[in-house]
Amino acid sequence: MAMLDVTPQANGTAPQAARKPRSHARMAWTAFMAILRRDIVVTARDFIPFLLQVLVQPLFFLFIFGKVLPNLANSGTSSGFGNTFTVLLLPGIVALTSFTTALQGVTLPLVLDLGFAREIDDRLQSPLPVSLVAVEKVVFAAMRGIIGGTVIFPLAYLILGNSFQVRTDAIPQLIGTLVLVAMAGATVGLTIGTLVKPEQISLLFALILTPLLFTGCTYYNWSGLSSIKWFQIVTLFNPLTYGSEGLRKFMMPPITVTTPAGPQSFTIPTLDAQWIFLGLGVAIVAFFLIGLQTFRRRVVS
Amino acid sequence: MAQLTDNAIEVIDLVKHYPKAPVNAVDGVSFTARRGEIFGLLGPNGAGKTTTIGVLTTSVVPTSGKALIMGHDVTADPIGTKQLIAIVPQQSNLDRSLRARDILTFHAAYHGVPRRERNARADALLAEMGLADRAKEKLTRYSGGMGQRLMIARALMHSPAVLFLDEPTNNLDPQSRLFLWERIQQMNREGLTILLTTHDMLEADQLCQRIAIMDHGKVLALDTPDELKKIIPGGTSLELRVALPQPALVSATGTAREESGLLTALRALPGADKVDEIAADPNDPAQEGITRYRLYGQDAGTLTAPALQAVSANGGELRDLHLARPSLEDVFIYLTGRNLR
Numbered sequence: 001m002a003m004l005d006v007t008p009q010a011n012g013t014a015p016q017a018a019r020k021p022r023s024h025a026r027m028a029w030t031a032f033m034a035i036l037r038r039d040i041v042v043t044a045r046d047f048i049p050f051l052l053q054v055l056v057q058p059l060f061f062l063f064i065f066g067k068v069l070p071n072l073a074n075s076g077t078s079s080g081f082g083n084t085f086t087v088l089l090l091p092g093i094v095a096l097t098s099f100t101t102a103l104q105g106v107t108l109p110l111v112l113d114l115g116f117a118r119e120i121d122d123r124l125q126s127p128l129p130v131s132l133v134a135v136e137k138v139v140f141a142a143m144r145g146i147i148g149g150t151v152i153f154p155l156a157y158l159i160l161g162n163s164f165q166v167r168t169d170a171i172p173q174l175i176g177t178l179v180l181v182a183m184a185g186a187t188v189g190l191t192i193g194t195l196v197k198p199e200q201i202s203l204l205f206a207l208i209l210t211p212l213l214f215t216g217c218t219y220y221n222w223s224g225l226s227s228i229k230w231f232q233i234v235t236l237f238n239p240l241t242y243g244s245e246g247l248r249k250f251m252m253p254p255i256t257v258t259t260p261a262g263p264q265s266f267t268i269p270t271l272d273a274q275w276i277f278l279g280l281g282v283a284i285v286a287f288f289l290i291g292l293q294t295f296r297r298r299v300v301s
Numbered sequence: 302m303a304q305l306t307d308n309a310i311e312v313i314d315l316v317k318h319y320p321k322a323p324v325n326a327v328d329g330v331s332f333t334a335r336r337g338e339i340f341g342l343l344g345p346n347g348a349g350k351t352t353t354i355g356v357l358t359t360s361v362v363p364t365s366g367k368a369l370i371m372g373h374d375v376t377a378d379p380i381g382t383k384q385l386i387a388i389v390p391q392q393s394n395l396d397r398s399l400r401a402r403d404i405l406t407f408h409a410a411y412h413g414v415p416r417r418e419r420n421a422r423a424d425a426l427l428a429e430m431g432l433a434d435r436a437k438e439k440l441t442r443y444s445g446g447m448g449q450r451l452m453i454a455r456a457l458m459h460s461p462a463v464l465f466l467d468e469p470t471n472n473l474d475p476q477s478r479l480f481l482w483e484r485i486q487q488m489n490r491e492g493l494t495i496l497l498t499t500h501d502m503l504e505a506d507q508l509c510q511r512i513a514i515m516d517h518g519k520v521l522a523l524d525t526p527d528e529l530k531k532i533i534p535g536g537t538s539l540e541l542r543v544a545l546p547q548p549a550l551v552s553a554t555g556t557a558r559e560e561s562g563l564l565t566a567l568r569a570l571p572g573a574d575k576v577d578e579i580a581a582d583p584n585d586p587a588q589e590g591i592t593r594y595r596l597y598g599q600d601a602g603t604l605t606a607p608a609l610q611a612v613s614a615n616g617g618e619l620r621d622l623h624l625a626r627p628s629l630e631d632v633f634i635y636l637t638g639r640n641l642r
């Protein structure tokens with residue numbers, strides 16, 4: 001009957017698997033790269049909005065805190081406050097921008113993708129382990145974070161003029177730290193994005209993002225907190241603290257200030273390198289594992 | 302290799318219990334769909350159709366039991382499974398960050414279809430689905446039916462061996478529905494195995510070679526549409542359309558309706574278990590003056606001759622006569638004790 005004329009034609013449209021056998025690893029790699037390319041294409045189409053989203057906040061911060069306030073301070077006294085503050089502010093802004101750009105680069109799309117319309121399904125149905133879809137999100141968001149952090153440098157150079165002071169003898173460490181900061185932002189974003197529901201997205205900013213930004217040693221240096229011990233300890237639980245301090249360590253040049261006793265040079269103390277890398281490393285691993293777990297729970301029932 | 306099996310889909314004692322749910326969503330389901338078959342899952346809301354498809358497409362982890370696609374265990378080898386299948390889900394899950402054509406080409410790229418081939422395929426499928434002139438648009442400007450067609454095109458982009466259609470014609474107008482039915486049959490002729498779920502009896506009857514009727518997570522019956530209809534005792538029914546002289550016209554004008562002599566006569570026929578007089582559609586002028594009678598019986602065919610005699614004895618004029626077999630709808634009501642919708 002009907003069944004019989006159907007079966008012989010089964011090789012008419014040969015299923016791809018029959019046409020071209022590929023190993024699972026190859027299939028997964030191909031799918032992963034295609035998914036990454038999808039994110040790049042989507043972002044590239046909206047690159048100007050992306051840049052604006054990344055740049056507007058740091059632009060105002062740099063202008064107000066790096067230019068306007070120091071000038072006010074300097075007009076009163078001739079202390080080195082302005083200069084010092086700008087020098088420790090810039091790494092904080094770079095860390096903050098990189099971290100939040102990465103975080104939002106995974107959280108916002110993820111909350112929407114996992115929402116009612118489940119736009120992520122097509123990627124989950126690709127021939128790769130579903131966890132790799134989460135890994136791709138982290139990789140892509142970290143790339144965004146690195147770009148976000150990097151564009152601060154020319155911006156700051158334009159805004160700060162003479163006050164733009166960056167060490168040039170620790171560039172590899174600087175790049176390495178920036179990559180870690182972006183990865184930390186992306187993994188934290190993965191965890192948040194899989195926990196937050198679409199209807200809670202405004203809570204996300206109020207309850208999670210804001211505390212994260214203000215306890216991350218971005219506008220102040222960690223050792224400067226020694227007089228408020230409890231707060232100093234609180235900041236150690238924020239991965240961003242290690243990012244800000246790390247960038248400070250590899251960006252801040254020695255500062256020269258004019259004192260009654262003549263010009264003096266000093267370096268602002270930061271967390272030690274091993275604490276910086278340990279802090280970032282632990283945060284990346286922990287949030288990545290938690291995020292993967294929660295991601296899996298959201299996508300397979 | 303495993304793919305040489307004759308069974309495209311094998312489901313063995315499948316159970317799915319969602320956390321915190323009071324009952325199993327799928328409760329011991331077993332069935333097999335052969336290669337090249339259109340297999341239907343028919344059942345009311347919440348029967349467990351989508352959950353069953355979820356297991357078969359690796360997005361739901363079964364509590365117990367086993368499911369194989371072309372011999373691949375879906376839980377043990379999700380990657381191998383996903384390469385072989387495609388899904389058109391019940392609700393749109395189209396990637397709204399992409400334009401229509403990109404949705405197709407990226408889907409194929411995820412599945413490793415080479416660039417030249419995926420571009421050609423996307424154009425061909427867009428044209429076939431009548432979406433060629435809307436290919437560059439984002440989905441915000443697509444209607445529900447257009448989205449549905451795009452999802453079908455997407456499913457075909459990587460030449461799957463098994464296609465899952467979860468209520469594919471739910472949001473379609475009658476014309477698009479017919480188009481899709483034809484398309485489904487065409488894909489099937491080309492060798493695709495199709496598992497579709499539906500509420501629509503006619504659809505199941507028209508398209509499916511075999512049907513599993515599901516309710517409360519269980520398969521109540523599984524067979525070809527024709528065999529399923531034999532489940533109903535009493536077999537067939539005989540339908541008569543009769544033009545009666547005056548009394549019918551009088552009753553149509555609204556005077557008190559008394560049972561026609563013909564109905565009494567038909568009811569008296571030996572072998573007629575049940576006789577219904579079916580009201581004519583008042584909006585259909587072609588039916589004016591016509592009365593329909595439906596006779597149910599173990600073998601309604603043998604009622605034909607005595608029924609005709611009764612018609613002429615009562616002065617009626619036979620306009621039409623046919624033997625009707627029970628529909629899937631009747632089967633479903635018989636099995637579950639309730640209507641589908």
Ligand SMILES: Nc1ncnc2c1ncn2[C@@H]1O[C@H](COP(=O)(O)OP(=O)(O)OP(=O)(O)O)[C@@H](O)[C@H]1O
Pocket residue numbers: 301319320322326327344345346347348349350351352353391
């Ligand atoms: N993710 C989930 N978590 C918990 N319960 C679920 C989930 N998905 C489905 N269910 C429950 O499982 C049962 C079967 O649902 P399913 O979606 O499989 O039914 P269906 O036959 O597809 O129905 P419909 O015709 O409405 O699409 C229902 O009782 C439903 O409430």
Ligand SMILES: [Mg+2]
Pocket residue numbers: 350351352391467
């Ligand atoms: Mg369903």
